[in-house]
Amino acid sequence: MLKYELVVIGGGPAGLSAAVEAYEQGVRKILILERDKELGGILNQCIHNGFGLHRFKEELTGPEYSLRYIDLVKDTTIETLTDTMVLEISEQKVVRAISAERGYMEIEAKAVVFSMGCRERTRGAIQLQGDRPAGVFTAGTAQRFINMEGYMPGKRVVILGSGDIGLIMARRMTFEGAKVEAVCELMPYSNGLTRNIVQCLDDYDIPLMLSHTIVKVHGKARVEGVTIAKVDENFKPIPESFKRIDCDTVLLSVGLIPENEITQNAGIAVDTRTSGPKVGELRQTEMEGVFACGNVVHVHDLVDFVSEEGALSGKGVAKYLKGELETTPNFSTANSDGIGYVVPQTVNLSNVDDQVTFYMRVRSVYDKHIVRAYQGDTLIAEKKERKFLPAEMVNFKIKKEILANLADGEIRFVVEEV
Amino acid sequence: MLDVCIVGGGVIGTAISRELSRYQLKVRVVERNEDVATETTKANSGIVHGGYDAAHGKLKGFFSAKGNAMYPQLEEELHFGFRQTGSFVVAFNEGQEPELDRLLENGIKNGARGLEIISGDRAREMEPHLSKSVTKALYCSTAGVTSPYELSVALAENAAKNGVEYSFYTEVNGIEKVEDHFILHTSKGPVEAKVVINAAGLYADRISAMIGEDDFTINPRQGQYVLLDKDQAFMTDTVIFQAPENGSKGVLVTPTVHHNILVGPNSDYIDEKNDVATTSDVIAKILKAGSKSIDAINTRKVIRSFSGNRASSDRGDFIIGETKVKGFVNVAGIESPGLTSAPAIAIHVADILKEMGLELTADPNFDPTRKPYKRIADMEAEELNNLIAEEPAYGRVICRCESISEGEIVDAIHRGLPITSVDAIKKRTRAGMGRCQGGFCAPRVMEIISRETGLSMEEITKQGEGSYLLTKRSKDALEKGGQDA
Ligand SMILES: Cc1cc2nc3c(=O)[nH]c(=O)nc-3n(C[C@H](O)[C@H](O)[C@H](O)COP(=O)(O)OP(=O)(O)OC[C@H]3O[C@@H](n4cnc5c(N)ncnc54)[C@H](O)[C@@H]3O)c2cc1C
Ligand SMILES: Cc1cc2nc3c(=O)[nH]c(=O)nc-3n(C[C@H](O)[C@H](O)[C@H](O)COP(=O)(O)OP(=O)(O)OC[C@H]3O[C@@H](n4cnc5c(N)ncnc54)[C@H](O)[C@@H]3O)c2cc1C
Numbered sequence: 001m002l003k004y005e006l007v008v009i010g011g012g013p014a015g016l017s018a019a020v021e022a023y024e025q026g027v028r029k030i031l032i033l034e035r036d037k038e039l040g041g042i043l044n045q046c047i048h049n050g051f052g053l054h055r056f057k058e059e060l061t062g063p064e065y066s067l068r069y070i071d072l073v074k075d076t077t078i079e080t081l082t083d084t085m086v087l088e089i090s091e092q093k094v095v096r097a098i099s100a101e102r103g104y105m106e107i108e109a110k111a112v113v114f115s116m117g118c119r120e121r122t123r124g125a126i127q128l129q130g131d132r133p134a135g136v137f138t139a140g141t142a143q144r145f146i147n148m149e150g151y152m153p154g155k156r157v158v159i160l161g162s163g164d165i166g167l168i169m170a171r172r173m174t175f176e177g178a179k180v181e182a183v184c185e186l187m188p189y190s191n192g193l194t195r196n197i198v199q200c201l202d203d204y205d206i207p208l209m210l211s212h213t214i215v216k217v218h219g220k221a222r223v224e225g226v227t228i229a230k231v232d233e234n235f236k237p238i239p240e241s242f243k244r245i246d247c248d249t250v251l252l253s254v255g256l257i258p259e260n261e262i263t264q265n266a267g268i269a270v271d272t273r274t275s276g277p278k279v280g281e282l283r284q285t286e287m288e289g290v291f292a293c294g295n296v297v298h299v300h301d302l303v304d305f306v307s308e309e310g311a312l313s314g315k316g317v318a319k320y321l322k323g324e325l326e327t328t329p330n331f332s333t334a335n336s337d338g339i340g341y342v343v344p345q346t347v348n349l350s351n352v353d354d355q356v357t358f359y360m361r362v363r364s365v366y367d368k369h370i371v372r373a374y375q376g377d378t379l380i381a382e383k384k385e386r387k388f389l390p391a392e393m394v395n396f397k398i399k400k401e402i403l404a405n406l407a408d409g410e411i412r413f414v415v416e417e418v
Numbered sequence: 419m420l421d422v423c424i425v426g427g428g429v430i431g432t433a434i435s436r437e438l439s440r441y442q443l444k445v446r447v448v449e450r451n452e453d454v455a456t457e458t459t460k461a462n463s464g465i466v467h468g469g470y471d472a473a474h475g476k477l478k479g480f481f482s483a484k485g486n487a488m489y490p491q492l493e494e495e496l497h498f499g500f501r502q503t504g505s506f507v508v509a510f511n512e513g514q515e516p517e518l519d520r521l522l523e524n525g526i527k528n529g530a531r532g533l534e535i536i537s538g539d540r541a542r543e544m545e546p547h548l549s550k551s552v553t554k555a556l557y558c559s560t561a562g563v564t565s566p567y568e569l570s571v572a573l574a575e576n577a578a579k580n581g582v583e584y585s586f587y588t589e590v591n592g593i594e595k596v597e598d599h600f601i602l603h604t605s606k607g608p609v610e611a612k613v614v615i616n617a618a619g620l621y622a623d624r625i626s627a628m629i630g631e632d633d634f635t636i637n638p639r640q641g642q643y644v645l646l647d648k649d650q651a652f653m654t655d656t657v658i659f660q661a662p663e664n665g666s667k668g669v670l671v672t673p674t675v676h677h678n679i680l681v682g683p684n685s686d687y688i689d690e691k692n693d694v695a696t697t698s699d700v701i702a703k704i705l706k707a708g709s710k711s712i713d714a715i716n717t718r719k720v721i722r723s724f725s726g727n728r729a730s731s732d733r734g735d736f737i738i739g740e741t742k743v744k745g746f747v748n749v750a751g752i753e754s755p756g757l758t759s760a761p762a763i764a765i766h767v768a769d770i771l772k773e774m775g776l777e778l779t780a781d782p783n784f785d786p787t788r789k790p791y792k793r794i795a796d797m798e799a800e801e802l803n804n805l806i807a808e809e810p811a812y813g814r815v816i817c818r819c820e821s822i823s824e825g826e827i828v829d830a831i832h833r834g835l836p837i838t839s840v841d842a843i844k845k846r847t848r849a850g851m852g853r854c855q856g857g858f859c860a861p862r863v864m865e866i867i868s869r870e871t872g873l874s875m876e877e878i879t880k881q882g883e884g885s886y887l888l889t890k891r892s893k894d895a896l897e898k899g900g901q902d903a
Binding site: 035083085087096098099100101102103104106119120122123124125127129130131132133134135137138140141144145146148149150151152153154155176215216217220221222264 | 644645649692694695696697698701717718720721722723724794799802803806807810811812813814815818821824853854855856857858860861865875876879880881882883884885886887888889890891892
């Protein structure tokens with residue numbers, strides 16, 4: 001049986017960064033397994049720019065960003081196997097995988113990093129009603145067709161959901177000569193980054209219809225149109241507002257779901273708020289020696305934070321392999337009013353260098369608000385922002401010395417009016 | 419000249435074709451769509467009924483009990499997927515309990531096997547998630563679930579192997595009787611046959627009217643469903659019907675043969691035969707009605723909703739037999755339990771042909787078996803290792819949700835029926851049936867079809883004519899520019 005100190009499952013930005021960091025911290029026998037033909041993950045199909053502003057202070061395209069990490073990996077002795085799909089991991093951390101070239105493999109690992117990314121929600125998941133013709137694609141599938149395979153999936157498009165992938169595809173389809181009739185968004189606000197709304201819709205006069213949804217898809221063989229409607233405050237379509245738009249394509253950008261089948265099959269509980277495993281400050285999961293990072297833990301909007309999280313898990317792996325990782329946590333985190341989730345879910349202070357970054361998302365749009373951290377009634381820290389949007393992940397840093405002064409227990413995050 | 423032309427490649431047409439392939443006959447199935455099982459047969463409950471439900475004295479009652487008994491052997495021969503899960507008809511109060519006795523009696527008369535009335539508590543011992551409010555149940559141990567489209571594919575592939583021809587994209591637009599045979603006018607030209615079997619499902623009245631036999635009509639009755647993720651399989655592994663109340667039949671909750679959960683259907687007459695759109699109010703009603711049987715329906719786990727239409731005739735029963743026009747046989751009005759009945763109907767149709775005077779000589783080369791798929795998802799380590807060593811394509815996973823390998827897809831393409839659509843692959847291998855619904859694998863499946871069949875990417879459809887997926891190369895202009903330069 002093959003033996004490694006660390007096996008990384010998924011060769012996207014999260015996995016690459018985890019491997020590189022573990023290597024820098026002295027871990028030598030590392031293997032990255034990737035089911036696609038190339039390393040780089042979802043970034044390979046994101047040929048627009050806007051990646052790496054935080055990390056490299058430069059605007060890179062997706063493939064350029066991932067290439068930086070792939071090059072870092074090449075400078076080390078880290079091994080990679082592409083075209084290799086991990087099926088499951090056992091309780092003893094035996095990783096089972098298959099590939100056309102090597103057949104079925106069992107790999108013994110001292111530590112494992114989960115970095116499998118996420119998948120898109122589909123029309124079934126949102127129970128889109130009407131006919132079921134060809135021409136309904138998730139935005140990511142359309143992106144792959146256009147950017148990687150070189151084919152157009154349609155000419156006249158309505159996009160449902162204003163997530164970043166949908167917004168970027170609105171612009172991409174326009175570049176390729178298609179007409180985007182509208183982007184419908186169920187919520188009264190967009191789920192995409194502000195810069196994407198400006199650069200992908202406003203610049204091309206594509207209407208963003210907030211509080212709107214598709215109530216019916218028309219067409220037997222291929223999409224012929226959709227009926228859209230305005231929704232009331234309970235998200236119920238308002239009949240008087242029904243309006244048909246002719247189109248041959250519907251793109252869905254209605255959310256991503258962390259890809260955690262392997263996690264669940266390994267018996268690791270998944271947090272219903274994030275749909276990812278519960279993790280500690282160094283991204284250790286509830287299973288000893290198993291770490292997780294990137295979109296498999298929670299859906300990130302910027303790859304820079306994915307890389308940052310990957311590095312944290314790489315540090316965790318190195319500490320764990322040296323027997324230095326403390327496991328009993330001091331704190332657990334909780335979300336109340338206005339906060340959807342908080343990652344990490346637990347913190348052990350002795351593993352922390354100088355500060356902990358808490359990643360979280362707010363539940364709706366907040367003007368003139370502040371996010372605060374409390375223990376009981378005691379205010380610990382706060383984070384100001386001009387505006388809080390569900391689309392933009394909040395990074396809330398708290399210094400180690402502040403946490404060191406607290407009693408063990410729960411830290412609660414809240415959105416409050418100023 | 420054909421001996422027999424079968425119109426329609428649903429489960430009825432394919433079952434008859436396979437039955438006739440036992441004999442030395444020249445048989446062809448003409449189907450207007452791109453594949454078998456494209457209409458009613460692809461969207462139903464997939465239940466192999468116990469045979470107690472359909473009324474005794476009707477053809478439905480007779481054929482469903484007989485058909486049920488044929489399934490275990492059929493599965494052994496053809497490997498399409500059949501599990502004898504057993505079924506409950508549940509009563510929620512004393513008022514409904516006599517209904518169970520009535521079904522039991524009816525079942526015994528039909529010759530159904532494995533029937534027993536049990537208490538609510540006993541039923542909950544078998545299915546712990548069954549609602550507390552169930553007071554009694556009719557249990558049927560011989561009922562089961564199957565995959566209707568995989569069954570049709572299996573029947574058709576086996577028939578094709580034994581000499582039956584399948585013509586897709588072939589729509590029958592008119593039928594002429596000339597002396598001792600028929601000329602069928604199809605979208606692909608004329609087809610001559612001594613015997614015509616009308617197995618055109620929802621359109622059987624139209625086909626029958628083409629030779630002047632217009633004494634029945636088919637009135638479409640809709641059934642919508644929701645399909646839940648496999649991780650909901652804990653809900654039940656027994657088919658759960660509700661005892662009829664106030665004339666309405668109640669919604670069923672059932673495992674599928676592949677361990678998803680299916681909830682539905684409604685039963686409403688509609689105007690358009692081919693209207694299979696789903697509607698949010700019906701879906702909401704179904705989910706509500708289903709949660710009477712099992713409390714745990716988690717609507718966040720819905721991966722797909724769909725709809726199919728029953729071919730109900732105004733005669734209230736199956737219509738099977740030769741018409742006044744000699745040589746023209748109707749197999750019409752095959753509503754539920756038509757799937758269950760199909761194998762038994764097929765034998766009956768062969769008998770009818772014999773009575774009509776067609777010579778049925780057994781074909782000594784007839785092979786009743788079809789090789790099973792090598793499913794990597796079901797394999798143990800060693801078996802998998804050996805397989806990949808021999809055929810590396812089994813080591814490349816294409817559909818990650820259902821763990822379907824390239825090897826399985828290539829196998830599906832080369833089994834004797836022409837493959838031109840992504841749905842054809844989905845029906846045979848399950849690629850695209852999982853929780854991501856093909857979002858990840860569709861482009862890859864298209865590439866494999868293109869490579870193996872020589873069709874261009876633009877020619878591959880989702881589900882036949884007009885359902886194209888791609889319009890053109892996205893880099894046309896660029897590429898041309900490049901060439902000129
Ligand atoms: C369309 C789009 C536009 C975006 N735009 C921007 C932007 O402008 N700026 C920005 O900063 N960020 C952007 N992002 C976000 C950012 O790119 C992602 O958050 C980031 O790529 C996630 O990295 P990851 O490594 O967690 O996941 P992924 O990149 O999805 O990588 C996961 C990898 O794991 C592999 N894998 C999964 N399961 C297995 C298995 N069982 N066996 C083997 N391998 C497996 C997958 O094949 C994949 O390669 C965008 C994302 C998308 C989708
Ligand atoms: C909601 C619902 C639930 C059901 N549940 C069950 C169940 O649980 N158990 C059970 O036993 N049965 C069930 N049934 C019944 C079962 O599905 C049907 O009896 C069976 O599928 C009918 O098969 P078919 O071959 O007659 O029709 P179809 O599958 O509709 O096949 C007819 C074929 O004829 C073709 N055709 C039509 N016109 C032409 C033409 N002019 N030229 C060429 N081809 C033509 C069509 O394209 C089609 O492929 C259910 C039905 C429905 C709708």
